[in-house]
Amino acid sequence: MLENIWKREIKSKDINSDNTQLDKDIIISNHPVCLSELECGNSVKVIKLQGNRVLINKLKAMGIYAGITIIKKSAILAKGPIIVEKGAMQFALGYDIAKNIIVERL
Amino acid sequence: MKKVVLAGNPNVGKSLIFSRITRIGIVTANYAGTTVEMKSGHVSFKGNEYEIIDGPGIYSLEEFSKTDEIAIKLIDNADIVIDVIDATNLERNLNLTLQLIEKNKPMVVCLNFWEETAHKGITIDVKELEKLLGIPVITTSALRSEGISELLAALTRAETSDLVFDSDDNWNYIGNIVRKVQKLSHRHHTFLESISDLTLHPVWGIIIAFFVLIFTLIIVRFLGESLINYVFGPFYTFLYNPLLQSLVNKIPSPIIRSLLIGNSPDPLQSFGILTSSIYIALVSVFPYFFSFYLVFGFLEDFGYLPRLAVVLDKLFHKLGLHGYSSIPVMLGLGCKVPAFMATRSLTNKREKILTITLIYMSAPCLSQSAMIVSLGMNYGAGTVLAIYIVLIALALGMNWAMNKVYKKEDTSDFFTEFPVCRIPSFKLMANKLWIRIKEYFAEVLPMIGVGVLVMNILDALHVLSFITDVIQKPANILLGLPPEIAPIMLLNFLRKDASVALLVPLKLTAHEFIIACIFLTLSTPCVASFFALFKELGTKTAVKLTVLMFVIALVSSSLIHFIFMLV
Numbered sequence A: 001m002l003e004n005i006w007k008r009e010i011k012s013k014d015i016n017s018d019n020t021q022l023d024k025d026i027i028i029s030n031h032p033v034c035l036s037e038l039e040c041g042n043s044v045k046v047i048k049l050q051g052n053r054v055l056i057n058k059l060k061a062m063g064i065y066a067g068i069t070i071i072k073k074s075a076i077l078a079k080g081p082i083i084v085e086k087g088a089m090q091f092a093l094g095y096d097i098a099k100n101i102i103v104e105r106l
Numbered sequence B: 001m002k003k004v005v006l007a008g009n010p011n012v013g014k015s016l017i018f019s020r021i022t023r024i025g026i027v028t029a030n031y032a033g034t035t036v037e038m039k040s041g042h043v044s045f046k047g048n049e050y051e052i053i054d055g056p057g058i059y060s061l062e063e064f065s066k067t068d069e070i071a072i073k074l075i076d077n078a079d080i081v082i083d084v085i086d087a088t089n090l091e092r093n094l095n096l097t098l099q100l101i102e103k104n105k106p107m108v109v110c111l112n113f114w115e116e117t118a119h120k121g122i123t124i125d126v127k128e129l130e131k132l133l134g135i136p137v138i139t140t141s142a143l144r145s146e147g148i149s150e151l152l153a154a155l156t157r158a159e160t161s162d163l164v165f166d167s168d169d170n171w172n173y174i175g176n177i178v179r180k181v182q183k184l185s186h187r188h189h190t191f192l193e194s195i196s197d198l199t200l201h202p203v204w205g206i207i208i209a210f211f212v213l214i215f216t217l218i219i220v221r222f223l224g225e226s227l228i229n230y231v232f233g234p235f236y237t238f239l240y241n242p243l244l245q246s247l248v249n250k251i252p253s254p255i256i257r258s259l260l261i262g263n264s265p266d267p268l269q270s271f272g273i274l275t276s277s278i279y280i281a282l283v284s285v286f287p288y289f290f291s292f293y294l295v296f297g298f299l300e301d302f303g304y305l306p307r308l309a310v311v312l313d314k315l316f317h318k319l320g321l322h323g324y325s326s327i328p329v330m331l332g333l334g335c336k337v338p339a340f341m342a343t344r345s346l347t348n349k350r351e352k353i354l355t356i357t358l359i360y361m362s363a364p365c366l367s368q369s370a371m372i373v374s375l376g377m378n379y380g381a382g383t384v385l386a387i388y389i390v391l392i393a394l395a396l397g398m399n400w401a402m403n404k405v406y407k408k409e410d411t412s413d414f415f416t417e418f419p420v421c422r423i424p425s426f427k428l429m430a431n432k433l434w435i436r437i438k439e440y441f442a443e444v445l446p447m448i449g450v451g452v453l454v455m456n457i458l459d460a461l462h463v464l465s466f467i468t469d470v471i472q473k474p475a476n477i478l479l480g481l482p483p484e485i486a487p488i489m490l491l492n493f494l495r496k497d498a499s500v501a502l503l504v505p506l507k508l509t510a511h512e513f514i515i516a517c518i519f520l521t522l523s524t525p526c527v528a529s530f531f532a533l534f535k536e537l538g539t540k541t542a543v544k545l546t547v548l549m550f551v552i553a554l555v556s557s558s559l560i561h562f563i564f565m566l567v
Helices: A002-015 A017-028 A053-061 A095-099 B014-022 B066-076 B087-101 B114-119 B126-133 B148-157 B167-181 B191-199 B204-248 B254-261 B276-302 B305-318 B323-334 B336-345 B349-362 B366-379 B381-405 B426-460 B463-479 B485-491 B496-501 B510-523 B527-537 B539-566
Strands: A032-034 A043-049 A069-075 A082-086 A089-093 A101-105 B002-008 B039-045 B048-054 B080-086 B107-112 B122-124 B137-139 B182-184 B415-418
Touching (some): B002 B087, B039 B148, B080 B087, B087 B114, B087 B122, B107 B126, B107 B148, B114 B122, B126 B167, B137 B148, B204 B276, B276 B496, B323 B366, B336 B349, B349 B381, B349 B527, B349 B539, B366 B381, B426 B463, B426 B496, B426 B527, B485 B510, B496 B510, B510 B539
Parallel strands (some): B002 B048
Antiparallel strands (some): A089 B415, B122 B182
């Protein structure tokens, strides 16, 4: 599974060439994992947001961007939304969004 | 007069502040996206006249949906902007503040929910924040009406900030501000936070959602029935009706007499303006309306609805939608009009059409449901159940077909912020219920009154008998319903609950009752929801949908009629 994420990561590098600094970070880190795969209760650092640009901007407007620390609180069964906590804020992300958020365990 | 616009993130309390300033009662709730339209009111404070404008909440000045567009336009036209901030979530809120500062408008920052900061272990240095932002900062508690006059007084000091920052690096800059002005102290998990965690738990979340939905139905039914049997029913029978009869009997003209109280002692059959319409509005429908919005208002203010949306997200995915649609669909169990309006916060047209169709078809509105259940129970629970099963099956079939037609073009996926769970304020809940009750009576009573009057006039002019002649043949052949159904089909457009109530004198069989209810539910929307439909979808789509619904109603009820004939 991790290999798959890794490959997808390399592919997406070509598409989003504006984030070269972040890509370097990923190569250094040992265990990048997507938020959907992460076990609940973990505190993690967001390394990269992938996919739909509009959505990434929307998330950024809410304060979800590369570099922040979040906690995965819960995940609704059967690939339902992922519940995440950032400071005083709690929010739900659809499974497909969470798949595109690459995080690193702290 | 200066235009003052309340801007801020969703669910920071803008509408309650608006209501406190202008004393205009509006429906508020504890979740993002309650306000979808602009509201304005006037206030004069120490010789200054202001027009206060409330709009939908936004996270940034980028447009993502129709409501964002409304909010941004309001801000562009403002003379003064009040940036309302949730003091318990300073960091996230300041992003919009910085973007507003870049608009170069005179601004005041309002730190709302100030009363909650203390027990959340948050201390904010207001003076320092004021200095860093270069604009006045006022602390308020809209819930307790604190700080409102200070906020109004600060409007004369509203300033354009001369803050300079790199707008690509907003979050870094905000981080610096927050570090300087905010201190957090450790505190324990509160009871409400534990409940909140439980509602979002993978397993418990689903169990809780199930029980909340079941309890809502039970409470609405039990409370509604009790109010009918012990309060409104006796009030009508023992107080209102005798008083009315003795008053009306003093009127010499028999025509006016029959217009007012009709010809039958049974309020559902008399067709009098002061008997039938009052009975339907007050005794048959209002108790359920009251009970539904009592429970719903509590869930809204507790902050449960977005949590339910998350748990139901998966289910709505199967319908080609997102959990976002669950709140409009739930609102639609009450009344279609606010439900249609709530679809405005959905981001694309496809989801909007699909959700509106689901709201339209899956269940009748509360008042109509009340009539179907109370009359249908005379035939047994199976009859009522059959009606709902057919409606839900049709709604799902329609949803399936529409998903084939409207292909999912963009995958704007689900994400939402959760409001903090709060014990609802009794006063606020009562206030909200009162506003809804007022709207109900202001809209429903005249509507039913006019409906009954129109029926009387049409009857007197023999128009009814003409229409009845035209419709009765097709109605009989296709639906197997008696000719008297014709005028009821017309009334259906005015009040859908009233039309079901008027089935009583027809003495239908169980099969006929099922067909009639399905036809009346689907064939036409009521006047009010018809206009809401136009407003939300535009004329072309609304007309298409209405025609399509009529065809579906006709075809499905005819089909059911034929199935019944074969059995």
